[in-house]
Amino acid sequence: MNIQFKQPKTLDGQQLIEELAQAGIIAADIPNIDLDGNMWIDINAKDESQASAIIAAHVAVLKPISIEDKLASVGLSIADLKAALGL
Amino acid sequence: MAGAGYKLYSTGDVLSASDVNTYLQQQTVMVFASAAARTTALASVLSEGLITYLKDTDALEIYSGSAWVGYGSGDITGVTAGTGISGGGTSGTVTVTNSMATEITAAGDIIVGTGSGTFDNLPIGTTNQVLTADTTVSPYKVKWASAGAASLTSQTANLSANVSMPSANTFYDGPSITLAAGTWLLIGQVSIEDPGANGGRNTAKLWDGTTVSTSVDSTQPSGSTIGMTMSAFVSPASSTTYKVSVANSQPTHNILANTTTNSAGNTSRITATKIA
Numbered sequence: 244m245n246i247q248f249k250q251p252k253t254l255d256g257q258q259l260i261e262e263l264a265q266a267g268i269i270a271a272d273i274p275n276i277d278l279d280g281n282m283w284i285d286i287n288a289k290d291e292s293q294a295s296a297i298i299a300a301h302v303a304v305l306k307p308i309s310i311e312d313k314l315a316s317v318g319l320s321i322a323d324l325k326a327a328l329g330l
Numbered sequence: 331m332a333g334a335g336y337k338l339y340s341t342g343d344v345l346s347a348s349d350v351n352t353y354l355q356q357q358t359v360m361v362f363a364s365a366a367a368r369t370t371a372l373a374s375v376l377s378e379g380l381i382t383y384l385k386d387t388d389a390l391e392i393y394s395g396s397a398w399v400g401y402g403s404g405d406i407t408g409v410t411a412g413t414g415i416s417g418g419g420t421s422g423t424v425t426v427t428n429s430m431a432t433e434i435t436a437a438g439d440i441i442v443g444t445g446s447g448t449f450d451n452l453p454i455g456t457t458n459q460v461l462t463a464d465t466t467v468s469p470y471k472v473k474w475a476s477a478g479a480a481s482l483t484s485q486t487a488n489l490s491a492n493v494s495m496p497s498a499n500t501f502y503d504g505p506s507i508t509l510a511a512g513t514w515l516l517i518g519q520v521s522i523e524d525p526g527a528n529g530g531r532n533t534a535k536l537w538d539g540t541t542v543s544t545s546v547d548s549t550q551p552s553g554s555t556i557g558m559t560m561s562a563f564v565s566p567a568s569s570t571t572y573k574v575s576v577a578n579s580q581p582t583h584n585i586l587a588n589t590t591t592n593s594a595g596n597t598s599r600i601t602a603t604k605i606a
Contacts, residue, residue, distance in 0.1 A: 245539065256500035256577065275501040275575060278493065282500075303497065308529060308580065315549040316529035 246291050250282045253303035268294050413447045444469035489598035493585040504585045505600045506573035513606035518574040519559040521597040523584040527553040530580030534558045538572050
């Protein structure tokens with residue numbers, strides 16, 4: 244069920260879901276933040292207390308943008324790059 | 331006695347009084363002035379099967395063994411045409427005709443009531459016309475007319491203010507719309523801005539907070555604004571809110587409420603058209 248949690252100061256939804264999974268808490272999806280700024284995560288109600296602690300301790304680690312994403316952001320792919328380099 | 335049946339006489343046979351009584355008198359039609367005269371005459375010889383004709387009433391009657399009964403005569407004296415039929419008569423072969431059927435003169439004609447107990451022929455309309463109620467049309471109150479365009483109900487909900495998406499991989503709610511029960515075509519669109527030039531991959535979903543109706547992925551070129559559109563048929567059983575939520579693999583994006591250039595107005599919205 245969707246349960247409302249207090250947002251951590253920094254948040255990476257995918258990283259948080261993985262942190263929850265490491266504790267055996269399976270979320271149906273990455274967090275959702277509504278128009279009022281409330282954060283919701285779809286987990287089993289029995290895990291709410293444990294999840295709250297994990298969420299409070301969460302610190303987002305900004306992952307560097309991958310080469311694929313950098314290329315995609317300018318409309319290119321790795322295959323395009325290889326072709327351009329004659330590889 | 332009556333009912334003796336038939337006797338074949340041969341040359342030289344003696345015709346006895348009994349033969350005359352039983353084979354002739356009692357098996358012929360006896361004529362009497364009245365029922366009273368018949369009673370007097372037949373008092374001692376009444377038997378089943380006697381046939382008499384009474385002159386005073388012109389009645390042909392048969393003795394059933396216990397009473398005199400009419401000879402196969404019915405009590406219908408005439409057939410009169412009522413509403414919706416014509417013809418009739420009081421003797422001989424009687425013909426009645428369905429007046430509604432004869433009112434039809436061509437293929438496609440229909441019979442329409444024009445009042446209490448009255449009707450008329452309404453000729454067929456033209457191809458693709460439909461029969462339409464129209465109380466101003468006299469006397470039919472209906473007419474053939476072109477089918478009107480379907481009346482569809484639609485709703486639109488615009489995102490009223492930009493939604494900041496500071497966190498990566500987290501869905502942020504954009505425009506939402508509440509629909510009554512029915513079947514709807516939903517079209518959702520959002521514009522995603524990348525002010526931090528972080529690029530990333532966007533995922534947008536159209537959902538009711540639980541069930542995703544449709545979703546779409548799109549790569550965000552660094553520093554760009556992109557549009558994402560999706561559509562779905564939904565059939566809420568009761569009043570339900572649908573929304574578009576967006577997540578990006580990188581932080582610091584915005585769902586725009588209005589276009590940032592050229593003042594074209596709302597850019598993130600949901601449009602719903604009720605189709606059933």
